[in-house]
Amino acid sequence: MNSLTAVIxxxxxxxxxxxxxxxxxxxxxxVKGLAYNCADGYKLIDETKPDVVFTDINMPKxxxxxxxxxxxxxxxxxxxxxxxAYNEYAVKAFEVxxxxxxxxxxxxxxxxxxxxxxxEKKLYYDHSAFPLSDTIESLLSSAGKEKKCDxxxxxxxxxxxxxxxxxxxxxxxxxxxxxxxxxxxxxxxNNTLSEIKAKTNFFRCHKxxxxxxxxVKELFPWFNGTYxxxxxxxxxxxxxxxxxxVKKLKELLEL
Numbered sequence: 001m002n003s004l005t006a007v008i009x010x011x012x013x014x015x016x017x018x019x020x021x022x023x024x025x026x027x028x029x030x031v032k033g034l035a036y037n038c039a040d041g042y043k044l045i046d047e048t049k050p051d052v053v054f055t056d057i058n059m060p061k062x063x064x065x066x067x068x069x070x071x072x073x074x075x076x077x078x079x080x081x082x083x084x085a086y087n088e089y090a091v092k093a094f095e096v097x098x099x100x101x102x103x104x105x106x107x108x109x110x111x112x113x114x115x116x117x118x119x120e121k122k123l124y125y126d127h128s129a130f131p132l133s134d135t136i137e138s139l140l141s142s143a144g145k146e147k148k149c150d151x152x153x154x155x156x157x158x159x160x161x162x163x164x165x166x167x168x169x170x171x172x173x174x175x176x177x178x179x180x181x182x183x184x185x186x187x188x189x190n191n192t193l194s195e196i197k198a199k200t201n202f203f204r205c206h207k208x209x210x211x212x213x214x215x216v217k218e219l220f221p222w223f224n225g226t227y228x229x230x231x232x233x234x235x236x237x238x239x240x241x242x243x244x245x246v247k248k249l250k251e252l253l254e255l
Contacts, residue, residue, distance in 0.1 A: 002028065002119055002122065003027070003028045003029070003030055004028060004029055004030070004050075004051040004052055004115075004118055004119065004122060005030045005031075005032050005048065005049075005050045005051050005052075006023065006029055006030065006031050006032065006050050006051065006052045006053070006054060007031070007032050007033050007034070007035065007041070007044050007045060007048060007050045007053055007054070008020055008023075008031065008033075008034045008035070008053075008054045008055075009034075009035045009036075009037075009038065009040075009041035009044075009053060009054070009055040009056065009059075009064070009067065010034070010035075010036065010054075010055070010056045010059075010083065011036050011037060011056060011058075011059045011060060012056070013036060015056070015083075015104065016034050016036065017034075018106060019054060019083065019106060019111075020034060022106055022108055022111055023054075023111070023115075025108070026112070026115050028115060028119055029115060032044070032048040032050055033048060037059060037060070037061065037062070038059060038061065038062030038063075038064075038066070038067045039061075039062070041053075041055065041067060042067065042070065042071075045071060045075065045078070049075070049078075050078065051077075051078065051079060051118070051122065052078065052079040052080070052081060052099075052118055053068075053071060053078060053079070053080055053081070054081045054083055054102075055067055055068065055080065055081070055082060055083065056082075056083055056084060057082055057083075057084040057086070058084065058085075058086070064082060064084070068080045068082070068098065079099045079118055079121070080098045080099060081098065081099055081100045081101070081102060081114060081118075082098050082100070082101045082102065083102045083103075083104060083106075084101075084102075084103065084104065085103065085104040086103075099114075099117065099118060099121065100114045100117060100118075102114060113194065113195070113198055116192065116194045116195075117192065117194070117195060120192040120194070150164065150165050151163060151164055151165065152165065152168060152171075152180055152189065152191070152196060152199075152200075153189060153190070153191065154180045154187035154188065154189050155187060155188045155189065155190070156187055161187065163180060163182065163187070165200055165212070166212075166214065167182050167183070168180055168181070168182060168200075168202075168212050168215075169181050169182060169183065169211075169212055169215040169231050169232065169233045169237070170202075170209060170210060170211045170212060170215070170231060170237065170239060171189070171193060171196050171202065171209070171210040172193075172208055172209045172210070173192075173193055173208045173209075174208070178190070178191060178192060178193060178196075181233065181237070182233070183232075183233050183234055184233065184234045193208070193209075193210055196210055197210055200212075201213075203245075203248070203249065203252060204245065205229065205239060205240070205241040205242065205245050205249065206239070206240060206241065206242045206245070207242070209239050209240075211229060211231075211239060213252065213253070215231055215232045215233070216229050216230070216231060216232070217230045217231060217232045217236070218230045219241075219249075222240060222241075224243060225243040225246060226240050226241055226242060226243050226246065227240070227241040227246050227249060228240055228241070229241060
């Protein structure tokens with residue numbers, strides 16, 4: 001099973017313990033230790049070499065931002081996740097390449113999304129790179145309220161594009177990459193399907209496909225209890241709805 005090692009750096013003991021308690025609920029996260037200030041936190045990082053550091057921003061003597069800058073200089077492969085009660089630090093989080101930004105009070109579902117993001121990054125992406133579009137999407141989704149987003153980020157010729165949700169027909173994973181499909185084009189995205197699902201109303205018809213129901217042209221029963229969707233794109237793409245998701249589809253469409 002793919003897993004991550006983590007340390008928590010938080011000057012508020014109760015808050016640190018609460019985060020540790022939540023993280024212990026996820027078998028894919030192994031908490032190697034807690035520290036309550038930057039000096040002890042950096043020493044713990046140096047000793048344990050964790051995959052990810054969960055750090056508060058507002059701490060005495062040394063801020064989480066300063067600590068993150070030091071971590072990224074000496075341990076380029078270490079992921080940073082900020083935890084804070086304030087949302088005005090998003091720009092600074094962007095500048096130091098933070099993977100995510102969690103607001104207090106903690107929300108277990110929000111933390112689960114963060115863990116999924118970290119695991120998929122570890123599995124599919126180079127630890128030494130934090131692409132611009134990936135950071136933008138991370139911050140768009142992490143303002144703490146989990147609002148649905150009306151745009152998705154995609155890559156095209158080295159540039160980051162913003163695609164309106166209603167122009168997306170479906171998203172899919174293939175050969176360890178994720179794609180966004182529009183009417184007549186497909187684009188690579190650095191977001192996982194789980195991240196896209198969290199910010200849209202797309203239907204997860206298969207573990208490798210998300211579908212914009214508004215852009216489905218027709219559907220019909222297929223083999224072994226599955227269904228087939230025909231999309232409105234130029235290719236009239238056919239997408240299978242797995243047997244486990246057929247009931248959810250029928251409930252969604254009130255069939």
